Amino acid sequence: MTRKLLLINGVNLNLLGKREPEIYGHTTLADIEARAIAHAAKHHVELICIQSNHEGQLVDEIQHYGLLAELAAQVDAIIINPGAFTHTSVALRDALLATKKPFIEVHLSNVHSRERFRQHSYLSDVATGVICGLGHLGYQMALQYWLNNLYQPA
Numbered sequence: 001m002t003r004k005l006l007l008i009n010g011v012n013l014n015l016l017g018k019r020e021p022e023i024y025g026h027t028t029l030a031d032i033e034a035r036a037i038a039h040a041a042k043h044h045v046e047l048i049c050i051q052s053n054h055e056g057q058l059v060d061e062i063q064h065y066g067l068l069a070e071l072a073a074q075v076d077a078i079i080i081n082p083g084a085f086t087h088t089s090v091a092l093r094d095a096l097l098a099t100k101k102p103f104i105e106v107h108l109s110n111v112h113s114r115e116r117f118r119q120h121s122y123l124s125d126v127a128t129g130v131i132c133g134l135g136h137l138g139y140q141m142a143l144q145y146w147l148n149n150l151y152q153p154a
């Protein structure tokens with residue numbers, strides 16, 4: 001498959017399902033990824049899923065799939081929930097901009113209705129779109145957006 005998308009989850013998102021389920025829900029990251037991979041595959045798109053708690057690792061993956069890998073291995077667009085790195089990481093912003101690949105920022109919770117420090121994102125102003133507060137459905141919506149807008153029907 002040459003059509004490729006990248007789903008990136010950052011710090012603490014490996015704990016989904018166990019971590020503050022009243023805020024982040026009961027769905028695990030494995031469930032979110034499996035559903036998204038299956039849906040993408042129906043549209044002949046390979047969805048590459050990455051999660052890391054390490055900022056530098058996320059930068060490495062973005063650089064690889066967005067810019068450094070051979071062209072056939074590069075992704076067409078990105079969906080990213082950086083977790084708390086959203087509010088701290090100039091490095092992730094720079095890595096995403098370096099790739100020139102469009103990306104959608106996703107948050108399970110409504111970051112605007114929470115603590116003040118969550119209301120600033122280093123990514124939002126350069127994202128194609130931002131989805132927050134819709135729980136795990138936000139990932140599906142971001143995926144559907146890329147499927148509808150990047151590719152001709154197969």
Ligand code: DQA
Pocket residue numbers: 011012013081082083084085086106107108109110111118
């Ligand atoms: C989050 C919101 C962030 O503020 C928080 O640090 C997270 C998860 C979300 O998906 O709602 O880890 O990105």
